Amino acid sequence: MSARLSRAAAALCAFTFVLPVHAADDPADEVVVTATRDSQRLANTIQHTSVITEREIRASQAVDVPTLLRREAGLEFTQNGGVGRVGGLFVRGANPNQSLILVDGVRINSATTGGTQIDQLLLDEIERIEIVRGPGSALYGSDAIGGVVQIFTKRGRGAPAANATVGFGNEGTQRYALGYGGNAGPWQFNVNGSYFRTDGFSSLATNASPTANPDPDGYKNLSGSAMATYHFNERNRAGFTVYATEGRSDFDDAFAASPYDLQTGKSLVSSATVFTQNQITERWTSRLTASQGVDQFRNYLNGDQTGRFRTENQALTWQNGLAFAPGQNLTLGAETLSQRVDSTVAYSRDSRTVNSGFAGYTGTFGRSTLQGNLRYDHYSDFGSASSYLAGYGFELLEGLRATASYSHGFRAPSFNELYFPAFGNPNLQPEEATQAEVGLQYAVAAHLVRLAAFRTDYDNLIGGFPIQNVNSAQVTGVELAYTGTLAGTTLRASFTYQDPKNQDTGELLIRRARAFGSFGASRAFGPFSIGGELLASGPRYDTDVFTFQRVKVAGYGVVNLFARYNITPDLFVGLRVDNLFDKDYTLASGYNVQGTLALLSLNYAPVR
Numbered sequence: 045m046s047a048r049l050s051r052a053a054a055a056l057c058a059f060t061f062v063l064p065v066h067a068a069d070d071p072a073d074e075v076v077v078t079a080t081r082d083s084q085r086l087a088n089t090i091q092h093t094s095v096i097t098e099r100e101i102r103a104s105q106a107v108d109v110p111t112l113l114r115r116e117a118g119l120e121f122t123q124n125g126g127v128g129r130v131g132g133l134f135v136r137g138a139n140p141n142q143s144l145i146l147v148d149g150v151r152i153n154s155a156t157t158g159g160t161q162i163d164q165l166l167l168d169e170i171e172r173i174e175i176v177r178g179p180g181s182a183l184y185g186s187d188a189i190g191g192v193v194q195i196f197t198k199r200g201r202g203a204p205a206a207n208a209t210v211g212f213g214n215e216g217t218q219r220y221a222l223g224y225g226g227n228a229g230p231w232q233f234n235v236n237g238s239y240f241r242t243d244g245f246s247s248l249a250t251n252a253s254p255t256a257n258p259d260p261d262g263y264k265n266l267s268g269s270a271m272a273t274y275h276f277n278e279r280n281r282a283g284f285t286v287y288a289t290e291g292r293s294d295f296d297d298a299f300a301a302s303p304y305d306l307q308t309g310k311s312l313v314s315s316a317t318v319f320t321q322n323q324i325t326e327r328w329t330s331r332l333t334a335s336q337g338v339d340q341f342r343n344y345l346n347g348d349q350t351g352r353f354r355t356e357n358q359a360l361t362w363q364n365g366l367a368f369a370p371g372q373n374l375t376l377g378a379e380t381l382s383q384r385v386d387s388t389v390a391y392s393r394d395s396r397t398v399n400s401g402f403a404g405y406t407g408t409f410g411r412s413t414l415q416g417n418l419r420y421d422h423y424s425d426f427g428s429a430s431s432y433l434a435g436y437g438f439e440l441l442e443g444l445r446a447t448a449s450y451s452h453g454f455r456a457p458s459f460n461e462l463y464f465p466a467f468g469n470p471n472l473q474p475e476e477a478t479q480a481e482v483g484l485q486y487a488v489a490a491h492l493v494r495l496a497a498f499r500t501d502y503d504n505l506i507g508g509f510p511i512q513n514v515n516s517a518q519v520t521g522v523e524l525a526y527t528g529t530l531a532g533t534t535l536r537a538s539f540t541y542q543d544p545k546n547q548d549t550g551e552l553l554i555r556r557a558r559a560f561g562s563f564g565a566s567r568a569f570g571p572f573s574i575g576g577e578l579l580a581s582g583p584r585y586d587t588d589v590f591t592f593q594r595v596k597v598a599g600y601g602v603v604n605l606f607a608r609y610n611i612t613p614d615l616f617v618g619l620r621v622d623n624l625f626d627k628d629y630t631l632a633s634g635y636n637v638q639g640t641l642a643l644l645s646l647n648y649a650p651v652r
Contacts, residue, residue: 105620113162113175239265491527600627
């Protein structure tokens, strides 16, 4: 890999240093909410937090959420084929079902598998993404032991205006999006819809299974979002958000009875909220939210439905913020969550209720910053779990800050693990994780650098047959992330080195590399801009899709290219080329990956 990877990196660096660039905004001034459940500057977060902004999403011209998450420090992504196929996000070496994915604050995970169909989340409805690494159960409860990824759908702002995208690429790829939103008097609103399709390629390598169907596996997606907020005055507002994405994907089965079998999956992920936010007193802010998240998957063989799994997560959350002194904030809240499962499988139990209480504190004392969070969750089926987080930050010099945190979280057993016929074990206890993190941050002008070292200990991990709490694991690692402008070039880079081990066997955990990273650069000159990114990963272990044997998978390096030409300030032509050098590599053993895919688009997006 090294020689070819070095040439690719050199080529990428070379073409990005030929044109001048406009300076970027200060990345440290981004305001985030996920790290504390309240607004704060990105530079003030204690746990390693990053944000993918609306500007970055638009500039990347990427199609789906996983494409952007792959370049983040500490995050790895595997996928069984191309866009829309089953994928898994590993945050700091945690399993995909050990990290919480939220859309506008709503859980969208499956209660049966415990995972989230993040592979179905395309970017045309999405405005920004916030990533918090490390256990976040003290803020959000179960599943957040690896980290929290919160996705925010588009919001209207400025004078009401339309936006549109039309794009075409090879492999029969088409992309369409249309939206309208803005501010009108006391109203803030937005509505957006999109359609994506591609003929794709055969997901399963034909040498991995003798009955793999060699035909291309297509994918179609229809997504939409809407929001509206009414501002009664500066202190009180109410509104709603709605988001839904429906995908249809053809896929291959390693154990198909015939190579002519047609396997199809239909996925639905949705979220909806209704909220009211009120300034009760000068120091007390209250927010009441009712929400529902849905995860649904239906499987078809040669046109006949063979399975259906549907989860509904319905929650009522009351959160209160108390600014009891300058720089001192207290968060108090209560939540009730109802999880229901509807399936063709006869689970011995198909619903449960979770009642929770949480409290948080953030305070600034001169050069010191404190954060503390506690949460208690009571499940109607297996019992209770408690979580905590303690963090401290200290400004060593102007712009240079040291941080430290210690946190504990849990993952509740899924319905498959508890109640699946002839497999589940209703006596399972939650998986647990404890993490220590120390970090250094440098934030000056257009530069934000974050270095974090962490150690996570996992206990009571669920596995084996019969299934039980049997395993333990440990992940130690170091992350380095940089965002900024240097020598006239907008840069983004990350590097992660980790040691993800099963403590019982001493083996490396599957689908985790010891080292991986990314480097991206872009420049602009007048109406023209060009950029690219390099994604690289070292070797890792996996399980063979057909034989189930442990196999070693080679590392890889992939280069993506993106460019745009502004016809007018509001109208531009964009080009994105994924896997520029048509690299043949592996994300999941036995499955093919996307070859060179070029997508040319015409975009109308008024400058705000």
